[in-house]
Amino acid sequence: MPAPTAEELRSTARVVSIPMRVRFRGVTHREALMLRGPAGWGEFAPFPEYDDIESAAWLRAAVEAAWAGFPEPVRGRVPVNATVPAVAASDVEPVLARFGTAPAVKIKVAERGQTLDDDVARVAEVRRLLPVARLRVDANGGWDVPAALEALEALAPYELEYAEQPVMSIADLRTVRLELRRREISTLIAADESVRKAEDPLRVAHEDAADLIVVKVAPLGGVRRALDIVAQAGLPAVVSSALDTSVGISAGVALAASLPELPYACGLGTLSLMEGDVSATPLMPDGGWLPVRAPEVSEELIERYAAPAERSAWWLERLERVVGLL
Numbered sequence: 001m002p003a004p005t006a007e008e009l010r011s012t013a014r015v016v017s018i019p020m021r022v023r024f025r026g027v028t029h030r031e032a033l034m035l036r037g038p039a040g041w042g043e044f045a046p047f048p049e050y051d052d053i054e055s056a057a058w059l060r061a062a063v064e065a066a067w068a069g070f071p072e073p074v075r076g077r078v079p080v081n082a083t084v085p086a087v088a089a090s091d092v093e094p095v096l097a098r099f100g101t102a103p104a105v106k107i108k109v110a111e112r113g114q115t116l117d118d119d120v121a122r123v124a125e126v127r128r129l130l131p132v133a134r135l136r137v138d139a140n141g142g143w144d145v146p147a148a149l150e151a152l153e154a155l156a157p158y159e160l161e162y163a164e165q166p167v168m169s170i171a172d173l174r175t176v177r178l179e180l181r182r183r184e185i186s187t188l189i190a191a192d193e194s195v196r197k198a199e200d201p202l203r204v205a206h207e208d209a210a211d212l213i214v215v216k217v218a219p220l221g222g223v224r225r226a227l228d229i230v231a232q233a234g235l236p237a238v239v240s241s242a243l244d245t246s247v248g249i250s251a252g253v254a255l256a257a258s259l260p261e262l263p264y265a266c267g268l269g270t271l272s273l274m275e276g277d278v279s280a281t282p283l284m285p286d287g288g289w290l291p292v293r294a295p296e297v298s299e300e301l302i303e304r305y306a307a308p309a310e311r312s313a314w315w316l317e318r319l320e321r322v323v324g325l326l
């Protein structure tokens with residue numbers, strides 16, 4: 001694949017800003033720079049606080065999507081979880097309703113400014129509404145070791161299949177994992193930030209600090225690189241979104257569809273948290289599944305969600321700087 005020039009990237013770039021239905025990790029509008037190449041659309045959307053070096057992987061992923069396309073899938077559909085942000089227990093039902101059937105649910109916990117009681121109430125409410133769904137929590141590294149153990153002990157009666165990044169460091173993940181086993185709590189440990197933000201995405205696997213890994217296409221630099229990391233890690237993988245439009249979701253679906261094994265539902269149902277999309281036929285789950293297909297991007301929707309001029313300029317400058325790092 002001939003790499004596109006900076007000028008080619010610039011000339012196709014369109015910046016969108018899509019309102020969220022529910023605030024998620026502090027985000028109320030999701031901004032993304034869309035690129036178009038010979039293989040289709042790509043999405044470049046590192047969160048605004050990410051630096052240029054970290055953002056380079058996101059650009060590689062967008063270029064792969066638009067200039068190379070994806071490897072052959074081995075399955076035609078992908079199971080997905082519903083995602084419940086750190087909302088009040090009383091808001092859980094409407095969030096789940098937008099998702100439809102949910103055989104698995106990921107619940108955000110350890111949000112700054114909230115308490116363990118808030119987390120327990122939210123998880124209990126999901127369990128009350130969905131008595132047989134598989135439940136996971138995601139703390140985004142928000143606990144220290146004692147807080148994680150206290151919380152996972154308190155949440156054990158709700159039968160969690162795994163806890164995603166309960167603590168931030170790899171050493172602490174390992175401690176929590178071993179201590180849960182010692183206490184005979186069956187909740188598994190999943191690594192997310194320890195993969196996508198680590199200098200060495202394989203270290204968490206080599207140090208026996210997690211039972212499974214969460215992989216996201218954009219921060220890992222593309223579908224092929226993510227496939228390679230999963231193969232080398234030798235652990236089960238859950239593919240998750242970066243709060244993408246249908247373009248980024250389709251890259252996640254392509255990864256999930258080409259993994260040799262896919263034992264867990266993926267975190268790719270996040271379009272139901274968003275108010276709109278760049279596609280008139282968004283990649284939204286149906287009955288807990290997403291189809292494996294290319295996104296159908298609408299020029300009209302790209303226009304409708306066009307970012308304000310100063311935000312577009314900010315993204316184009318960012319693109320310019322990050323291209324220089326590829």
Ligand SMILES: O=C(O)CCC(=O)C1=CC=C[C@@H](O)[C@@H]1C(=O)O
Nearest residue numbers: 025083106240241242243267270
């Ligand atoms: O995994 C899911 O169910 C949804 C995706 C999701 O949780 C995330 C998307 C984007 C940014 C992250 O902070 C967050 C995560 O931590 O997994």
Ligand SMILES: [Mg+2]
Nearest residue numbers: 138140164192
């Ligand atoms: Mg996570």
